[in-house]
Amino acid sequence: MSKRKKLRSDIAWSDASKIVVRGHNLVELIGTTSLGDFAFLELTNRLPTPEESTVFDAIVVVLVEHGLTPSAIASRMTYLGSPEALQAAVAAGLLGIGDRFGGPSEEVAKMLQNAMTGGGEDINAMAADIVAGKRNAGRPVPGLGHPIHRPTDPRTKRLFEVAADNGFSGRYVSLMNAVSEEASRAFGRALPVNATGAIGAIASELGFEWRVCRGLAVIARSIGLVAHILEEDREPLAPEIWSRVDEEATEHMRSETTDERD
Amino acid sequence: MSKRKKLRSDIAWSDASKIVVRGHNLVELIGTTSLGDFAFLELTNRLPTPEESTVFDAIVVVLVEHGLTPSAIASRMTYLGSPEALQAAVAAGLLGIGDRFGGPSEEVAKMLQNAMTGGGEDINAMAADIVAGKRNAGRPVPGLGHPIHRPTDPRTKRLFEVAADNGFSGRYVSLMNAVSEEASRAFGRALPVNATGAIGAIASELGFEWRVCRGLAVIARSIGLVAHILEEDREPLAPEIWSRVDEEATEHMRSETTDERD
Amino acid sequence: MSKRKKLRSDIAWSDASKIVVRGHNLVELIGTTSLGDFAFLELTNRLPTPEESTVFDAIVVVLVEHGLTPSAIASRMTYLGSPEALQAAVAAGLLGIGDRFGGPSEEVAKMLQNAMTGGGEDINAMAADIVAGKRNAGRPVPGLGHPIHRPTDPRTKRLFEVAADNGFSGRYVSLMNAVSEEASRAFGRALPVNATGAIGAIASELGFEWRVCRGLAVIARSIGLVAHILEEDREPLAPEIWSRVDEEATEHMRSETTDERD
Amino acid sequence: MSKRKKLRSDIAWSDASKIVVRGHNLVELIGTTSLGDFAFLELTNRLPTPEESTVFDAIVVVLVEHGLTPSAIASRMTYLGSPEALQAAVAAGLLGIGDRFGGPSEEVAKMLQNAMTGGGEDINAMAADIVAGKRNAGRPVPGLGHPIHRPTDPRTKRLFEVAADNGFSGRYVSLMNAVSEEASRAFGRALPVNATGAIGAIASELGFEWRVCRGLAVIARSIGLVAHILEEDREPLAPEIWSRVDEEATEHMRSETTDERD
DSSP: OOOOOOOOOOSEEEOSSOEEETTEEHHHHTTTSOHHHHHHHHHHSSOOOHHHHHHHHHHHHHHSOOSSOHHHHHHHHHHHHOTTOHHHHHHHHHTTOSTTTTHHHHHHHHHHHHHHHTTOOOHHHHHHHHHHHHHHTTOOOTTBOOSSSOSSOHHHHHHHHHHHHTTOOSHHHHHHHHHHHHHHHHHTSOOOBOHHHHHHHHHHHTTOOTHHHHHHHHHHHHHHHHHHHHHHHHSOOHHHHHHHHHHHHHHHHHHHHHHHHO | OOOOOOOOOOSEEEOSSOEEETTEEHHHHTTTSOHHHHHHHHHHSSOOOHHHHHHHHHHHHHHSOOSSOHHHHHHHHHHHHOTTOHHHHHHHHHTTOSTTTTHHHHHHHHHHHHHHHTTOOOHHHHHHHHHHHHHHTTOOOTTBOOSSSOSSOHHHHHHHHHHHHTTOOSHHHHHHHHHHHHHHHHHTSOOOBOHHHHHHHHHHHTTOOTHHHHHHHHHHHHHHHHHHHHHHHHSOOHHHHHHHHHHHHHHHHHHHHHHHHO | OOOOOOOOOOSEEEOSSOEEETTEEHHHHTTTSOHHHHHHHHHHSSOOOHHHHHHHHHHHHHHSOOSSOHHHHHHHHHHHHOTTOHHHHHHHHHTTOSTTTTHHHHHHHHHHHHHHHTTOOOHHHHHHHHHHHHHHTTOOOTTBOOSSSOSSOHHHHHHHHHHHHTTOOSHHHHHHHHHHHHHHHHHTSOOOBOHHHHHHHHHHHTTOOTHHHHHHHHHHHHHHHHHHHHHHHHSOOHHHHHHHHHHHHHHHHHHHHHHHHO | OOOOOOOOOOSEEEOSSOEEETTEEHHHHTTTSOHHHHHHHHHHSSOOOHHHHHHHHHHHHHHSOOSSOHHHHHHHHHHHHOTTOHHHHHHHHHTTOSTTTTHHHHHHHHHHHHHHHTTOOOHHHHHHHHHHHHHHTTOOOTTBOOSSSOSSOHHHHHHHHHHHHTTOOSHHHHHHHHHHHHHHHHHTSOOOBOHHHHHHHHHHHTTOOTHHHHHHHHHHHHHHHHHHHHHHHHSOOHHHHHHHHHHHHHHHHHHHHHHHHO
16 A cells, blocks of 8 residues: 555634634634735735735735736636536636736746846846846746836836835835846837736735736636626626627638539 | 627726726725725725725635635646646636535525515514425525534624624624524524525625625635645645545455456 | 545556556557547446447537637637646636536436436327426426527437437437427427437437536537637637727727816 | 727538538538547548548547546536536546646657657657757656556557557657657666657647647546546545545644643
8 A cells, every 4th residue: 555645734724613724713803804914814824014915905906807808708708608607707717817817927026036046136137137038038028018008007106106115115126127127228119017017026025936926816817707797697798799709700601602502 | 790789898998098997097096905895896886985895804704715625625636737827726626616615605695685675574574484485495594504613603703793893784684693593493403694694694785796695705715725726836735635536446446356367 | 533435436447557447448449449439438337339329429529519609719718818728728618518508408308307207108298298397487498499590400300310220219309309399389489309409319318317418518519629729829819809899898988088088 | 990800710600501510511420420530520620531530539538537637536526516517527627637637748749740840850860859858958758658557558559559550650650769769778767658658649640730639638538527527426525535635634733723722
């Protein structure tokens, strides 16, 4: 028989009279702890300071709602087919929060954290290394520029203000700004920090491992997707999108067939 | 060509310089609005009062973390196979927040809201109708009793206190308590209100349509699942669970084969 | 410590030199067993006869591809966001194969199987009971009529022919046809058996429990969804659908804002 | 208004009397086309030759069932929570067919196809390049060795036989075998081709783009997962796994608490 490794989790336990989450009696948290603070506790194993609480809520709030995204459309389409399972419609939407939409803030945080653990002291030198590395690999620098929000992303300034007001504008924020300056110079066009870049930098200031960033996007988006599904339940878009897409995309095959019949 | 129905969504929009969510300029919400309040805004189209904020956070917080549930195990198993896609592991876990784990608070809220819109005045008569209806259908009354938390669910008392302290202990809470008393009498054993029952009643006090309750469970659980996946990343349980389950469940087929060989 | 229930599964096992699936040495099945026959083995614990094989493949083949369905659109949207995880895009599409699109053949099979286990002998009496039951409940009879395929669903005739040619046109097929006649009379308009109705009846002839029908839809659709994702990878539709839907659905909010500015 | 790109899909269309899939009238395929051949048609836009049919079925059949994998456990866990939505349980299982379990055959095919399009003629030189590349990157060569099937994977020999018997043992199979020999030499231990390696090579022989391989795994596994869910419905494993895992993994927290109370 195989040697067994003891199973062990340190998150929560309960018995007949007690529920303990991250070392806290759940009952004592009810009514005193906000949803954001509870999320911070779950992710870090301790409750946040008031400053951490404000900054954490700020970055997660930005990720909740981005309008009729591919993810929201996928949720609405799924709800049309499986009205019995709202959880499936939310899950379908979350499945699109990957490399393209949930990944970038993760990528920013990883880029900044790797640079920082590289042990250098000079922020500008790190920024130059980062930009050169991406440029040589023919890849864009994550966290810069935006297809719609031009010339600057209105969220960035506010996120950096909130971080600074609460003591979280340190080396990661400096490095992100230095990367923006360096990239603008290297690529010869304005590449300001976007919301994703700000979130990746601020999450790093809060001490979150880069991997957490995709998780924050997933948590936040689950809220937005529930809102979209509830709206879909009252005023459906999915049937109309379905019929328009199907009609237009298959039109050429119908007419070819008609021609053949002539 | 087919008649077209105009597509319309009232949740959010953005242009080059502005992002508007539920009629609010997003930038003005960053740093001033908690995650729970932003979720309330998304779901109800307005920011909560301080009392609503406290009560909303209280019921959602309770739903975040229930330990090594089937849902958490499914997430951990999925992360083992698809480490590239944390969003897929969260989604896999959420897919189990259905009729059995996400459904009960929805069922409670539906039961209470249907009774109330029935238009009666007498809470006790409504409770008697509800219990008789479930009893005749041979179905349990949702929101009562608990397999582990005995004799009473420690969360219920605290949730009802927080609701009362903030002015949300009205007719739905009364009806839920009346259902508990009536069911205890009818079934001849103590059937106290559990956390699910309290959440269904309090969500109704807050004005949420019953359908929202499953959504609240999904939102809350997404936080807990990210925490489980991050722990799984550092201290994996999935490989050990896999090998134990596979070994034990297929043992009888191996030994049958060995017998045949003799 | 809790009493333990032995874990036991009878599907498959393997050791260093052997893989056994449903009692068969996998290596002996490779190159001799078709995909459909292997699926039949997985679901029923035995290989099909040639007739069962033909009929099984016939009903599953019909479920593979229905064009640009909500499910296919959800897959394509998800692939846009998570190109790293094709499995997530397939899963998102499958999540829409629920009560509305995967459920009907399940519902037909359940309806026919419940009627048959009711023990009656008279097919027409059973049909009358079924139709009266649905009518009294104000619900449509599943498996009849079609919004597009009029006056008749071209798949039905062929599916019933294949079933008859292979000895699977028995009491379930008769009952489904009797339900169609009875419903047409009762509702005063032609309600021919559609593909879903034929599949539910033929799956019952093959001895499948009704619950399997939704599973057949899920299996078949996974093939179609992979085809859609591969096409999406080469000729993407998702970005265009996204921009059109977002633009049209949020237009009214933009113009309201413009008005305010004037 | 934005310029519109025409939506176009070439997979399927239907009207009142006809359903056309990949240029074929669906009704003519019912009863004449096996599930595997229909899948081949969906993925390649043409029906297979008899030889292609045999080889395609052979590689997909191998991917259907691997026993109580993490994926099967995730499906069973999800079904416990959401019995109303079998599609969600299948989807949860498929979400684990990623980089670790669905990825390797994809990785093999990509490795072989990239080497071949590199334009060389000498198989051994290509193999040496591949192995050196992986070795320098400190990464294992995909498609070689197996943790359980030792010394050789019993599926490999049979898969290569079926491929050879049907004329699909060409340059990709040769390259895969050369990679195995080269890697065994370079790493100083036997590294025979495993089933994944054989599938990646044979899929390449069939002309499939590497990306299709993960899709084949997803298609095949959906069959196996439905079988596991049907067994779970009759003989549940999930509740027992849940209670064992939760009890063992949280034991240390319970006893710490007891100590504190003393």
